[in-house]
């Protein structure tokens with residue numbers, strides 16, 4: 078049984094994130110989506126809300142589990158039995174940040190291997206921060222996030 082861990086802030090989850098999870102669904106036996114809970118940050122959605130949103134969006138994928146975590150990613154990977162961490166790369170600008178994190182994770186635990194999935198080109202410009210900005214300013218994000226997330230944004234940012 079090979080488990081992949083797809084970690085992230087997911088504040089909120091976007092179609093780009095779900096695209097990465099979907100790729101993993103067919104490649105791995107089990108996919109754990111790890112929602113980071115960082116007590117020093119004030120996200121728009123609580124960790125519990127982000128977990129619930131991803132669960133709703135991923136409900137048709139039977140091998141996906143969603144959980145939040147605090148602390149080191151490598152410790153959470155060990156806890157859920159994942160030796161592979163998968164992240165999406167939108168463009169070369171993501172690479173610097175992602176390679177640094179993957180090398181730090183490798184330093185912390187030689188057991189964990191980071192793998193990268195190229196996101197769909199049409200999601201190359203998509204980020205949770207931009208989605209929040211557009212939603213806050215009254216723009217439509219219906220094409221950028223799954224319907225449950227669009228509804229949650231409308232409620233949180235009327």
Ligand code: PNS
Nearest residue numbers: 084085086087113148149150151178181
């Ligand atoms: O969606 P993001 O913001 O790119 O996700 C970043 C995340 C959650 C993968 C990263 O912040 C993380 O791994 N946090 C856990 C803390 C940790 O392990 N830090 C040291 C390794 S760089």
